[in-house]
Amino acid sequence: MINFRLATTLLVLLFIILIGFSYKTLEEKLCNNLVLYVSNEPLNSKVTSIRSFNQAVNINITPRKTPVYNESLKVVYLTFDDGPSQNTLTILDILKEKNVKGTFFVNYHPNCDAIYKKIHEDGHAIGNHTYSHDFSRIYQSESAFFEDYDKLNSYLQSIIGFAPDIMRFPGGSNTGYGKNDIMKSLTKELKTRGIEYFDWNSLNGDAEGQALNRNQLIEKVKHTSLNKNKLIVLMLIQIQNKVQLIHCQKLLITLVAKVIFSHL
Numbered sequence: 164m165i166n167f168r169l170a171t172t173l174l175v176l177l178f179i180i181l182i183g184f185s186y187k188t189l190e191e192k193l194c195n196n197l198v199l200y201v202s203n204e205p206l207n208s209k210v211t212s213i214r215s216f217n218q219a220v221n222i223n224i225t226p227r228k229t230p231v232y233n234e235s236l237k238v239v240y241l242t243f244d245d246g247p248s249q250n251t252l253t254i255l256d257i258l259k260e261k262n263v264k265g266t267f268f269v270n271y272h273p274n275c276d277a278i279y280k281k282i283h284e285d286g287h288a289i290g291n292h293t294y295s296h297d298f299s300r301i302y303q304s305e306s307a308f309f310e311d312y313d314k315l316n317s318y319l320q321s322i323i324g325f326a327p328d329i330m331r332f333p334g335g336s337n338t339g340y341g342k343n344d345i346m347k348s349l350t351k352e353l354k355t356r357g358i359e360y361f362d363w364n365s366l367n368g369d370a371e372g373q374a375l376n377r378n379q380l381i382e383k384v385k386h387t388s389l390n391k392n393k394l395i396v397l398m399l400i401q402i403q404n405k406v407q408l409i410h411c412q413k414l415l416i417t418l419v420a421k422v423i424f425s426h427l
């Protein structure tokens with residue numbers, strides 16, 4: 164009888180450990196990100212969003228590193244697309260100074276080997292954002308997409324020693340860039356490969372080709388963050404002119420300094 168109880172207890176413990184392990188793996192995939200701010204405000208059921216993306220992926224992520232989870236906990240995942248570039252080094256400095264981890268969805272850029280390495284060595288996540296980011300090529304067919312995608316994986320393997328298990332579709336998974344039937348087969352193949360893809364549900368607007376100043380960038384993040392507890396913020400910080408870059412850097416500092424969320 165005692166042996167039976169002992170065996171049952173051990174089995175339950177093993178089960179809990181396995182669940183914990185698999186959860187951690189998922190969390191690690193999303194990756195070394197950060198818990199920025201714990202809000203005391205209650206949840207608001209109204210969701211205001213300029214563009215809503217793949218909510219199911221976002222909502223399922225619970226920040227297990229936080230001692231006590233409750234619904235009012237705000238988690239922000241800072242994501243930087245389309246790099247790396249020289250600007251990435253500035254972003255890395257800011258993140259290091261603020262002790263914050265980000266996720267970089269990268270493409271191939273020549274002469275940036277050291278920057279890919281630094282992103283990884285600094286403890287940030289790297290995700291595959293395709294080699295070329297060329298919509299007309301990658302969304303032509305499933306084989307065209309994965310040829311491009313695998314090309315970046317091979318490159319990253321040679322630079323950082325592994326191919327990422329997270330990715331983001333150029334243009335997002337449901338913004339209409341990828342035709343629906345293609346997107347279905349692409350996501351199916353990714354699932355088969357064990358790759359998680361992430362969209363975003365908040366953005367600073369610098370991906371939309373307008374020259375926004377610092378206040379506009381902040382307003383955009385605030386507006387697209389309203390009433391959401393889990394944020395995946397999209398930023399490029401790659402293509403701006405010098406003034407824009409400074410605006411974006413200030414926004415980033417503001418974000419990681421947790422200031423913005425006291426106004427939401």
Ligand SMILES: [Zn+2]
Pocket residue numbers: 244245292296332333334
């Ligand atoms: Zn992109």
